[in-house]
Amino acid sequence: MQWTDRVRQIRMLLVIVAVVIAVVSLSVSHILVDDLSKEERNKMEVWAQALHALSNADENTDLTLVLSVIRGNNTIPVIVMDAGGNVTDYRNVKVNARNEADSMAYISALGHQMYRSGKYIKVDFGGASGKSDYQLVCYDESNMLKRLSSYPYIQLGVVLIFVVVAIFALLSSKRAEQNKVWVGLSKETAHQLGTPISSLMAWVEVLKENYPDDDLIPEMDKDVKRLELIADRFSKIGSLPEPVDCSMNEVLEHVVDYMGRRTSSRVLIKKEFPGHDVVVKMSSSLFEWVIENLCKNAVDAMEGSGTILIRLLDEPGKVVVEVHDTGKGIRKKDLKSVFTPGFTTKKRGWGLGLSLAKRIVEEYHKGKIFVKSSEVGRGTVFRIELRKA
Numbered sequence: 001m002q003w004t005d006r007v008r009q010i011r012m013l014l015v016i017v018a019v020v021i022a023v024v025s026l027s028v029s030h031i032l033v034d035d036l037s038k039e040e041r042n043k044m045e046v047w048a049q050a051l052h053a054l055s056n057a058d059e060n061t062d063l064t065l066v067l068s069v070i071r072g073n074n075t076i077p078v079i080v081m082d083a084g085g086n087v088t089d090y091r092n093v094k095v096n097a098r099n100e101a102d103s104m105a106y107i108s109a110l111g112h113q114m115y116r117s118g119k120y121i122k123v124d125f126g127g128a129s130g131k132s133d134y135q136l137v138c139y140d141e142s143n144m145l146k147r148l149s150s151y152p153y154i155q156l157g158v159v160l161i162f163v164v165v166a167i168f169a170l171l172s173s174k175r176a177e178q179n180k181v182w183v184g185l186s187k188e189t190a191h192q193l194g195t196p197i198s199s200l201m202a203w204v205e206v207l208k209e210n211y212p213d214d215d216l217i218p219e220m221d222k223d224v225k226r227l228e229l230i231a232d233r234f235s236k237i238g239s240l241p242e243p244v245d246c247s248m249n250e251v252l253e254h255v256v257d258y259m260g261r262r263t264s265s266r267v268l269i270k271k272e273f274p275g276h277d278v279v280v281k282m283s284s285s286l287f288e289w290v291i292e293n294l295c296k297n298a299v300d301a302m303e304g305s306g307t308i309l310i311r312l313l314d315e316p317g318k319v320v321v322e323v324h325d326t327g328k329g330i331r332k333k334d335l336k337s338v339f340t341p342g343f344t345t346k347k348r349g350w351g352l353g354l355s356l357a358k359r360i361v362e363e364y365h366k367g368k369i370f371v372k373s374s375e376v377g378r379g380t381v382f383r384i385e386l387r388k389a
Contacts, residue, residue, distance in 0.1 A: 018163070022156055029152035036145050040076055041121075047073055048121040048137040051080070055125060055135075075142040079111035083133055087111055114138035190235035197231060200224045233289050243281040243365065248319055249273050251284050252310055255291040259299075259308075266305040269295070273312045280319050280386050286360045290369075293353040294323040294382050301327025301380065321384040322372065329376040338371060361386075 050069035057063055073091060080089040087108050095103045114120060120138040141149070201224055207217050252271065260269055291310070298308045306326040313320040330338060339358040361369040365386055372383040 025156065026152055029148070033145065033149050036148065037141065040139075040142060040145060043073070044076060044078070044137060044139045045121055047076075047078070048123050051135070051137065052123045052125070055123075075144065077140040077142075079107060079114060079138045081108075081111050081115075081136045081138060083135070085112065088135065110140075111136075111138045114140055186234040190231045193227065193231040193234070197224065197227050200227070229285060233285050243283055245279050246282050246284045246287075248278040248280050248282075248312055248321070250277075251282075251288055252291065252312060252321070255288055255295065256310060258288075259292065259295045263299055264304045267299055267302065268307045270307060270309045271311075272309065274314050276314075278312060278314050278319050280388065282365055282386070286364060290357040290360050290384070291321070291323065293357045297353060298323065298325035298327055298380075301325055301329075303327075306379075317388060319386045319388055321386075323382045324379065325381075326379040329378055329380055330371065330374040331376060335371055335374065339369075 046069060050066045053061075053066045054063065054070065057066070075092065077092045078090060079087060079093060082088055085108075087104060090107050090111075093107060093110065095106060115136060115138050119140060120136050123135045123137060125134060204217065204221050204224055207214070207220070211217060252273065256269055256271055263269070295308055295310075298306075302308075302325055307324075309322075309324040311320075311322040311324065313322070339354050358369055361367045361384055367384060367386040369382065369384045372381040374380040
């Protein structure tokens with residue numbers, strides 16, 4: 001529980017840091033773009049003054065500097081319009097039109113668009129003879145400024161993609177490493193259990209011959225067979241056992257019988273099965289392990305007193321098993337973590353039971369397992385869905 005909380009806190013911290021970096025990056029970029037935009041407007045004001053000087057020049061005016069300023073603008077799109085809204089000149093505007101009329105129509109529309117967006121400078125000629133009272137120098141952002149405006153978003157997108165790919169790669173690597181640990185631990189456990197179980201089986205046979213009327217020996221034999229079943233389950237982890245047609249009714253009956261003999265009398269285990277056999281392709285020993293895990297968790301959640309309902313549903317195209325309990329429930333913030341290795345609400349729990357159950361259901365049986373519903377203080381419902389045979 002503490003481990004999963006710590007992981008959640010680290011993830012939240014990383015998200016906050018990423019948001020802060022994004023905000024700072026966008027803020028700095030906005031400041032730079034705003035400064036360049038002001039600089040371009042200043043350039044256009046100088047350009048407009050040069051245009052005004054050119055319009056008012058006479059034969060004695062030196063136009064070298066004025067023409068240098070006008071010709072020096074090679075980046076900022078400019079459209080000059082008179083008081084009537086007619087285009088009189090333009091620079092740095094790309095025109096893709098089939099004829100001159102279409103070109104002028106396009107330029108005029110673009111100039112009016114610049115005017116409406118507030119990107120213009122009014123050049124007043126003071127009512128000079130033969131000239132309009134004023135001209136409008138309309139302009140747009142240069143290509144460099146447009147690229148700079150969009151660059152932070154492209155950069156953040158690339159960084160985001162990189163982070164997502166990196167996290168996915170790390171999670172995949174971690175999952176692969178966990179799988180190796182699972183398989184190695186399971187195989188080693190099955191191997192270590194093999195020798196003492198064989199010895200116990202031999203001793204039970206000896207006891208049966210020497211004390212044939214002892215009532216405790218059959219119970220010992222059941223426990224030894226139970227150990228043999230556990231070892232068999234561990235040996236199947238890491239391999240893909242061949243599923244066979246099994247009666248889900250019988251599998252669940254075995255679980256009910258086993259849990260009924262090993263839980264408190266204050267725990268009532270109920271069952272709701274259809275009146276007919278429900279056949280599913282599965283590894284019965286592994287699937288029993290899943291249901292046993294859910295039942296044991298339910299007993300712990302109910303603190304040794306309550307009701308467990310195991311329900312089997314035969315639905316179109318799928319078989320559903322639901323395990324209801326009347327325990328303390330799961331908090332909403334923990335619902336996404338219940339199948340995560342290490343998640344547990346018990347002080348001494350390892351938090352591996354549900355993660356193992358998820359692996360058995362999804363990887364070995366190609367099904368789904370999830371928390372259907374949970375309410376704190378009322379109980380939890382786990383739902384398993386398997387395809388029909």
